[in-house]
Structures are given as structure tokens and as C-alpha cells.
Amino acid sequence: MENVKIEPDQIISIDRQLANSPKDHIPGWGIDADPENDPTYPMKNWNGADYERFNYQKPPQQPVRFEVFHSIERPGITRVFGTSTPPRGLSGRIRSYAYKYSEATSAHWMTLLLADRVDSVEGIISDLKSGTIPNIFKERGWTAEWKYNRAGLVDKVVTGLVVTTVLISLLSSRRK
Amino acid sequence: MLAMNYRGPLRIRVDRDRPVPEIEHPYDAIVRVTRSLICGSDLHLYHGLVPDTRVGMTFGHEFTGVVEEVGSGVQNLKVGDHVLVPFNIACGTCPFCKQELYGNCHESNPEATAVGGFFGYAHIGGGYDGGQAEYVRVPYADVSPTVIPAGMDIEDAVLLTDVVPTGYQAAEMGGIRKGDTVVVFGAGPVGIMAARCAWLFGAGRVIVIDHIDYRLEFVKKYSYCEAYNFREMDDPVMFLKRQTDWFGADVCIDAVGCDASGSAMQTITGKKLLLQAGAATALHWAINSVKKGGIVSVVGVYGPPFNLIPMGSLMNKGITLRANQASVKRLLPKLIDHVMAGRLDPKGIITHRVPLEEISDAYHIFSMKQDNCIKPLLIPPRASWA
Missing domain, CATH: 3.90.180.10 (Medium-chain alcohol dehydrogenases, catalytic domain)
Incomplete structure (x- = not known):
């Protein structure tokens, strides 16, 4: 990489040189320059008084077939919504609690993060119940790790084995 | 399926x-x-x-x-x-x-x-x-x-x-004028595209900051720009100040978001302890590296609760902060x-x-x-x- 410890005067000279150099080799240089584009996107636009902007043309409502949470910062659900992964189990209850708080609160977001972690444990339990043993090696992309970072993977596995062995030894010696 | x-x-x-x-x-x-x-x-x-x-x-x-x-x-x-x-x-x-x-x-x-x-x-x-x-x-x-x-x-x-609209909009939101110096934080796909698109608006100089050498090499060629590794600097903000007549860049673009590297404090509080919505290192650097009255354009994705950024500098320097999903x-x-x-x-x-x-x-x-x-x-x- 370029040496960054050069004298400031030299750098200023490079700066001027680069800024003023022709840009003929750069496809489309300056083609979208527009002095009128100020302020640029996104701008605050007036879009009517409250009663006017609320009465916009709304699409038909998507039928609700399961519980859909909505932010308490709006009166209800939107006209369409995703149907992926409805709330379930303990994580679902935690999420339901989180949606009692506004998006402005940590209670909302941190509770959702907690629900996510509980959900991943519930996912493993659910897999085992249905007779699926999660292939952690494959799920974590360790096939690629073996291909591109074999030494690192070996390090991780060996460290894991050592730590596990030490912990088991400590626990079994305490029992004795 | x-x-x-x-x-x-x-x-x-x-x-x-x-x-x-x-x-x-x-x-x-x-x-x-x-x-x-x-x-x-x-x-x-x-x-x-x-x-x-x-x-x-x-x-x-x-x-x-x-x-x-x-x-x-x-x-x-x-x-x-x-x-x-x-x-x-x-x-x-x-x-x-x-x-x-x-x-x-x-x-x-x-x-x-x-x-x-x-x-x-x-x-x-x-x-x-x-x-x-x-x-x-x-x-x-x-x-x-x-x-x-x-x-x-x-x-x-x-x-x-x-990727292309997000990179383009990052440059567009920067309000780039002909001859402007534009700094892009992040040499991922969006940062690469933002650097390339900055030229379309007539940038005079485009600088990309990242810490992955192969990506810096890639962006140099693909986006016709300068590229520097922040791991090789004591302080990226000082580096950029020196590079820009001690004024700061006209436009800084945060194309990193919440998964940034480069600051132990941001990484620990944002990515390890989750006390803030990820590490706001790139945005912190952008605000500190842009010139007074300059524009910081954010297309990096952050989580919703809040992040630690230098609000004092944002206010005192009169910076315009523009951000949005493309x-x-x-x-x-x-x-x-x-x-x-x-x-x-x-x-x-x-x-x-x-x-x-x-x-x-x-x-x-x-x-x-x-x-x-x-x-x-x-x-x-x-x-x-x-």
C-alpha cells in the first residue's frame, strides 16, 4: 500500500494534481453533475395537511391468517405484510411483549434480540423433536473454512477440544 | 422448493x-x-x-x-x-x-x-x-x-x-460538485459502487478507506480511485485531514454500517456487548473527516436502537447528514x-x-x-x- 507518512506539502501537491487532472479515462465522468441538484435527494416535501395525507388511496387488505405484530407507532397492520415465520413458542411470547413498546425504546429492541436467541435454541429443540440432527459443521460453512482456512479451522477445533477436556477434568475432579 | x-x-x-x-x-x-x-x-x-x-x-x-x-x-x-x-x-x-x-x-x-x-x-x-x-x-x-x-x-x-442504486444514491446524496474530494468508507460491493458512481457526478478525487488489502486493490482498479488501509495509519481522520489541505473532504460516504472494524471501543460496545446497534466506527470517522459545512452520506445499514456518534462535531462543523435506503x-x-x-x-x-x-x-x-x-x-x- 502507499506510504502514508509523507510530508503534508507533498500531499497537498498530489491533491491538487489529482483534482485538476483530466478524467477522460473514467467512463461517464461528470455526466450526472447538476448544480441545480441542491439540496439533493431525499428532501422534505410538503405532502398535504394531516387529514389530506391520511386519506391516500390504499390498496386492498391482505387477509390475516396468523398473528401479525405491528409497531404501536401505527394504528394497525399495513395493507400487505410478510408471511414468513409467524411467532411461536416462548420466543413468540417474548416478541409479543416486545411489541408493547415503541420503536423508540430499548425495551422493544433488546427484548426482540433476546427472543431471537431463545428462538435459535427452540429451533434446535424443534429439529431434534422432528428427528433432524442439525449439521452444525455444514450450517456454519466449515466446508469452505476447510478449503480456505484449514490451519485456522484446525486451531479452532484443537482449542475447543482442549477447553472441553480441561472443563470435564475439572468437573470430574470436583465430584470426587 | x-x-x-x-x-x-x-x-x-x-x-x-x-x-x-x-x-x-x-x-x-x-x-x-x-x-x-x-x-x-x-x-x-x-x-x-x-x-x-x-x-x-x-x-x-x-x-x-x-x-x-x-x-x-x-x-x-x-x-x-x-x-x-x-x-x-x-x-x-x-x-x-x-x-x-x-x-x-x-x-x-x-x-x-x-x-x-x-x-x-x-x-x-x-x-x-x-x-x-x-x-x-x-x-x-x-x-x-x-x-x-x-x-x-x-x-x-x-x-x-x-448494489448499483445504493452506491449511486450514496454519491447522489453527497451532493457532489465538480472537483470535490469524496471519501468512501468501506470497499465492499456498495462502497466500490459508490466510489465508481462519485465520478459520474464530477468528483475531482475519490479516496476509499478499508482494511482488507485485496478489496483495496480491487476498488483501485474497478473504481479508478485511491485506496488506503486504515490499519496502516495511526489515525484515519488525521490521514484524511492531511490529504485534504487540512480542511477535510467535501463529501464522506459511510458504506459500512453496523459491522465496522477499526475501533476497539465501538467493537466491544456494539458487536460484543450489543449496548449499541453495532459499531459506528465508519460514521464516526466520516463525521470527523468531512470539512466544515460538508456532507456525510450514509447508506451503511445500522440496527434500530441507537449508536455512539460525535454529535458535537456534527453540530459544530455544520455538517449535513443525508441518509436513506436506496x-x-x-x-x-x-x-x-x-x-x-x-x-x-x-x-x-x-x-x-x-x-x-x-x-x-x-x-x-x-x-x-x-x-x-x-x-x-x-x-x-x-x-x-x-
Whole structure:
């Protein structure tokens, strides 16, 4: 990489040189320059008084077939919504609690993060119940790790084995 | 059908027996995916940093596909159309869509008012399954999905769903004037595209800051810019001040977001302890490196609660902070023109073409920056590789 410890005067000279150099080799240089584009996107636009902007043309409502949470910062659900992964189990209850708080609160977001972690444990339990043993090696992309970072993977596995062995030894010696 | 299945942080698998999505609303379409990409912001989900990312969800908000079925209210699309599907789900009629704020639609995401509806972006994005699958349900099909123009390469088309518009809008929001010095933080796909697009607005100098050497080498060539490794500097802000007559850059672009490296304090509080919404290192540097009265443009994705940034400098320097999700539909006509005219070469950033079945490895390679990965493309089994 370029040496960054050069004298400031030299750098200023490079700066001027680069800024003023022709840009003929750069496809489309300056083609979208527009002095009128100020302020640029996104701008605050007036879009009517409250009663006017609320009465916009709304699409038909998507039928609700399961519980859909909505932010308490709006009166209800939107006209369409995703149907992926409805709330379930303990994580679902935690999420339901989180949606009692506004998006402005940590209670909302941190509770959702907690629900996510509980959900991943519930996912493993659910897999085992249905007779699926999660292939952690494959799920974590360790096939690629073996291909591109074999030494690192070996390090991780060996460290894991050592730590596990030490912990088991400590626990079994305490029992004795 | 085949679909990616999120199982928890850093765990992903492929389901082979997932039901094909159905029409849920008169304005829906069902699309058979032909190409999809893994986005840098998917890695935030993969790393467990985004709240309400539920186990079992399918990610993916950058995809193209063939329309297989349309709802009774769809008029502009027909079965058999090959479309690129912008990542924003937009109704087209709410006050925000009417202002071309298609990334801020008010009728597509019940679960967060601060966030628009996005494909495959957790329930913070509305709870939609995404395009890392064989089929996707596409709501409001008449609004954003766009038929791929004749003669356009499918790999260029799929990059027009997010990366190119996001990079372009980053430069656009910067209000770049001819001769401006533009600093882009992050040499990921969006940072690379932002650096390339900065020239279209007449930038005089474009500098990219990152810490991955292969990406710096790539961006130097692809985006015709200078590129520096912040690991080789004592202080990137001081470096940039020296580089800009001690004034600061005219425009700084944060193309990193919440997964930034470079500050132990930000990393520990943001990524390890989750006391803030990820590490705001790049935004911190951007605010401190821009000149007084300059513009900071943010397209890096942050989580919702809050982040530690230097508000005092923002106020005292009179900085304009502009930020948003890209409004893809708004930008598509111009960007299609740039691609067709050869001014932009989106597919040039694709480094890996991977069968959808091997998605766990693709996420791992992208996340760990292995094998000089810039942008991985996923190809479903029933899609042609040609």
C-alpha cells in the first residue's frame, strides 16, 4: 500500500494534481453533475395537511391468517405484510411483549434480540423433536473454512477440544 | 422448493421441501428466481445483529426471476416476464411513495414504522421471505419489478436491484460538485459502487478507506480511485485531514454500517456487548473527516436502537447528514441507461458464482472475506447457468 507518512506539502501537491487532472479515462465522468441538484435527494416535501395525507388511496387488505405484530407507532397492520415465520413458542411470547413498546425504546429492541436467541435454541429443540440432527459443521460453512482456512479451522477445533477436556477434568475432579 | 433457512447466528442451511409461496393479495406475483445475491447487509442478519430475525426465515433481497403467476389485480406484469425485483417493497400510493421515497413505503411493513418493507430482511423489514430460494412472493408487483431490458446481461440486472442504486444514491446524496474530494468508507460491493458512481457526478478525487488489502486493490482498479488501509495509519481522520489541505473532504460516504472494524471501543460496545446497534466506527470517522459545512452520506445499514456518534462535531462543523435506503424504482431508468451505455459495469464485481445448494459456504466465504470474495452470486438449480 502507499506510504502514508509523507510530508503534508507533498500531499497537498498530489491533491491538487489529482483534482485538476483530466478524467477522460473514467467512463461517464461528470455526466450526472447538476448544480441545480441542491439540496439533493431525499428532501422534505410538503405532502398535504394531516387529514389530506391520511386519506391516500390504499390498496386492498391482505387477509390475516396468523398473528401479525405491528409497531404501536401505527394504528394497525399495513395493507400487505410478510408471511414468513409467524411467532411461536416462548420466543413468540417474548416478541409479543416486545411489541408493547415503541420503536423508540430499548425495551422493544433488546427484548426482540433476546427472543431471537431463545428462538435459535427452540429451533434446535424443534429439529431434534422432528428427528433432524442439525449439521452444525455444514450450517456454519466449515466446508469452505476447510478449503480456505484449514490451519485456522484446525486451531479452532484443537482449542475447543482442549477447553472441553480441561472443563470435564475439572468437573470430574470436583465430584470426587 | 429449495430455500435458504436461517437457524441462528452463523448457521444457515438449505431446505429442499419448502412449500412454494402462494398469492396472498390481489397485487402479488410469484416469481421463479433466476439469480440472487448475498448482500453485505445480509451479513448483519447472519451475524445475529438485527432484532426480530426469526429462525426459519429465508433471506435475500437482490434477485431476478421469471413471473410464474400473478394476482387478480396485477396489470403491468404477465406470466413469463423476466424481471429484476428492487429490494424495496412499495405500494406506490402512500404519501412517501408519491414522493419517490420507495424505500420508505408506509403500507408494506407493519412491524417497524422506521423501516420500509424489504424482501428477506427479518421482521424489521416486514417479515417477507426473500430471494435466496427457488420461488418468491412479490407484493405490489405492478409497482417496482421491472422487465429486464433486451440485451442486458442477467448478472448486470440482478445488481440493479440494490448494489448499483445504493452506491449511486450514496454519491447522489453527497451532493457532489465538480472537483470535490469524496471519501468512501468501506470497499465492499456498495462502497466500490459508490466510489465508481462519485465520478459520474464530477468528483475531482475519490479516496476509499478499508482494511482488507485485496478489496483495496480491487476498488483501485474497478473504481479508478485511491485506496488506503486504515490499519496502516495511526489515525484515519488525521490521514484524511492531511490529504485534504487540512480542511477535510467535501463529501464522506459511510458504506459500512453496523459491522465496522477499526475501533476497539465501538467493537466491544456494539458487536460484543450489543449496548449499541453495532459499531459506528465508519460514521464516526466520516463525521470527523468531512470539512466544515460538508456532507456525510450514509447508506451503511445500522440496527434500530441507537449508536455512539460525535454529535458535537456534527453540530459544530455544520455538517449535513443525508441518509436513506436506496429508492431503487426512482433510479432504475437512469441506471439502466448507464449500464446499457457501458458507463457502469455492475457484473464486474461478482467474484463467486455458487449453486444455491451451497449457500452456507457462500455466506461463510463472504463473511470471512475468504478467497478474495467481493460479491457472491447464487444460482438456483432450475435456472440456466448461461
